[in-house]
Amino acid sequence: MTPHSPGTDQIDTLLQIGFVAAAIVVVAINVALIYAVRRNRAQRGSAPSPGGDSRRSQFRVGAMLTVFAAAIFVLSVFFTGKARETPASEASGLAAAKSAPLTIKATGQQWLWRYDYPNGAFSYYKLVVPADTAVKLELLSTDVIHTWDVPDLSGKRDAVPGKTNKVVFRADEEGLYEGQSATLSGQAYAAMRTAVEVVSPQDYEAFVKQQKADIETAQDRVVGLIEDKEVP
Numbered sequence: 001m002t003p004h005s006p007g008t009d010q011i012d013t014l015l016q017i018g019f020v021a022a023a024i025v026v027v028a029i030n031v032a033l034i035y036a037v038r039r040n041r042a043q044r045g046s047a048p049s050p051g052g053d054s055r056r057s058q059f060r061v062g063a064m065l066t067v068f069a070a071a072i073f074v075l076s077v078f079f080t081g082k083a084r085e086t087p088a089s090e091a092s093g094l095a096a097a098k099s100a101p102l103t104i105k106a107t108g109q110q111w112l113w114r115y116d117y118p119n120g121a122f123s124y125y126k127l128v129v130p131a132d133t134a135v136k137l138e139l140l141s142t143d144v145i146h147t148w149d150v151p152d153l154s155g156k157r158d159a160v161p162g163k164t165n166k167v168v169f170r171a172d173e174e175g176l177y178e179g180q181s182a183t184l185s186g187q188a189y190a191a192m193r194t195a196v197e198v199v200s201p202q203d204y205e206a207f208v209k210q211q212k213a214d215i216e217t218a219q220d221r222v223v224g225l226i227e228d229k230e231v232p
Ligand SMILES: [Cu+2]
Pocket: 108, 109, 111, 145, 146, 147, 181, 183, 184, 185, 189, 192
C-alpha cells in the first residue's frame, strides 16, 4: 500500500510494527528451540535434570513477553494517534467543500458499488473525487454486508443494511486508487471491486456536470422510446 490520505501512513506504520513484532517472535521461538535441542543432545544418555529452577525461568520468560507486549501496545498507540482524526479540506481543494466535507452516498449491492453525488449524478464502480478535499462517504447497503476497502485512502469500513456508516478521507495526489473486496457477500464478491479516481477540483466539477447531463439525456431517450411505443 502507498498511503495517500491523512492517517493511512500511520495504518501502514502499524502494519509494519505488527510485521516486525511477529518476525521477532518467530525468530526468538526458533532460536530457543534450537538451543534446547542442542543442549539436550549434548547431554544425551545422562539422567534428566530435575529442573529445579523451571519456575524461575517460566517467570522470566513470562515477564519478557509481558514487557514485549506492553512495548508494542505503547508503540502502536503512539504511532496511530492521528489515524482517527477526521481530515479537513485544504485551500487547494474543492471550494464547495471548504467548511464541510463533500458528501457522497456509496451504496453496496450484490455485486457492485453505486456512488451518488450531491448534484444528482451517479456512477457505478468508479468514484471520482477532487484532490485535497475532505470526502465523506455515507456507506449504505441494499442487501448484505459489503466492505468498502481502498487501502491507500482509508481504513476499511462495512456497509451494513439499515445503517449508515461513514468514511472520511482526503486524497493528496491525483491518480487512480484501486479498492478490493474484503467481505464475502455472495458468489460474485471477488468481482465487487471499486476504484477511486482523484482529479483536480475543476475536473471533478466538470465530471459531475457531464455525468448528470449524460444520465438525463439517456433517461429522456428511454422515456421517449416508451412513449413512442405506447402511441397507437
Ligand atoms: Cu460486497
